[in-house]
Structure formats: C-alpha cells, structure tokens
Amino acid sequence: MELRNLTAIGTLALALVVPACNRAEQPTAEATRDAVAEGAAEAQKERADAMARLNERVAAIEREYAEKNAEVASGAKTATAALREEVREDVANVKEAVASLGTTTADNWWDRHEQALRRTADDVEADVKQLAKRFVPVQPAAAVPAGAPFTSRRDAFVADLRARLDGFEKALDDVKASGPRETELDDTRARVNKLREDVDRLASAEADDWWDVTRARVTDYVDRVEASIKRLDDNKARS
Secondary structure, three states: OHHHHHHHHHHHHHHHHHHHHHHHHHHHHHHHHHHHHHHHHHHHHHHHHHHHHHHHHHHHHHHHHHHHHHHHHHOOOOOOHHHHHHHHHHHHHHHHHHHHHHOOOOOOHHHHHHHHHHHHHHHHHHHHHHHOOOOOOOOOOOOOOOOOOHHHHHHHHHHHHHHHHHHHHHHHHOOOOOOHHHHHHHHHHHHHHHHHHHHHHHHOOOHHHHHHHHHHHHHHHHHHHHHHHHHOOOOOOOO
16 A cells, blocks of 8 residues: 555656656747747848948949049040950949849859859959960869769869969969059959959858858959959049
8 A cells, every 4th residue: 555655656746747847848949949040030130231231332333433434434544445344344243243142042152152253263364364475274173063062062162263373373473564554464463362362261161151251252342343443543644
C-alpha cells in the first residue's frame, strides 16, 4: 500500500514537472524566433535605407553629368573622346547597377557579382589596349562548374582576375602621356587599382557576406562615376 502511494505520488510529480518544463522552454523558443524576426527586419531596413541613399546619389550624378557634358559640348572645356565615352557609359550603367542591387538576394548575388567584375575587367582591358599598344591579354583559366562549392568558385575567380590585373599594370607601366591623355591614363590606373581592391576583398569573403560585398561594389562604382564626371573639366578652358 505504501509502495503504491509512493508510486502514485511520483507519477503525479512527473506529470506536473513535464508541463512546467515545456512552459519554461516555450518562452525561450519564442524569444529566439522573435530575435530572428527582429534581426531580419533590421537587415531589411538597413538595405532599404542604403538603396534610398544610392538612388539619391544617382539622381545627383545625372544632373551633374548633364551640366558638365554641356560645357564640354559647347567647347568651354576639353576632354578626350575616350574619356567622354567612358563617362557617358558609366552614367548610363550606374542607374542599372543600383537597381540591380535592389533585387539582389543571397541566392543570386554570386552570379551577378562575378558577372559585374568580369564586365569591369573587360572594360578596363579595352582602355589598357588603347593606351598600351603592345599589351597582350592574359588568357582566362577554365571556369569552375557552377555546382562547385562557393569557396572553390571564389578562389578560381580571384586567381583569374589577379592574373589579368598583373598584365594590366605591367602594360601601363610603359605608357607615357601628357595633357588630356594623361588624365585618361590616370583614370585607367585608378580603375585597375580599384578593381584589385575589390578582388582582394572578395578573396576572404564568405557566402553570408553577400549584402556587404555587393553593396560595397555598387557604392564604389557610384563613387567612381562621381569622380569621373569631375574629370571632364580637369583641363583648362579654351581661350
């Protein structure tokens, strides 16, 4: 009898403890979900704020370009045809780059980032060819399969671009220029240096860094377009 009573008491105690444990765990799980949701909301707000700032800068770029280009077209300022064409393309592309950032996700960022850097490298290479007549392009290595691990694709891509950048720098070291052409040469060298910075930063990036890496690339592009527009009137006014 006494044994049965003890067993009943133990069973009752266990029945009371289990719901209590569940109640103790429930707030913890809810707190975790709330923290995750709050973090996601903060990240979304940060991205929205960054997009708003970049769109404002793009609007300002378009206004300034219209003013500078009008001065060059009127003959009040001078700039090489190559520089004018480069700036025109940049102004047209920067708006698209910012818009693309707004639709970039963790799933599509790498393909877009890789494509953007390759396109930048191709543009820089075209400028190097124009300035350095003896330039010999570096042949790209075989592409890593799309299904390969992120680090494998990243490392192969970084190695490929670094080899191309070495070739750019070697070719530009032998170029001598003055006047408006010197401005063009300086701009090309600055683009090579900036691309190397982007590649070096990408070398240590992880897949979870997708927003920071992509935003930095687009922001830097906006910075460069702003600087390039100012170069349109680096030279003295015509007399």
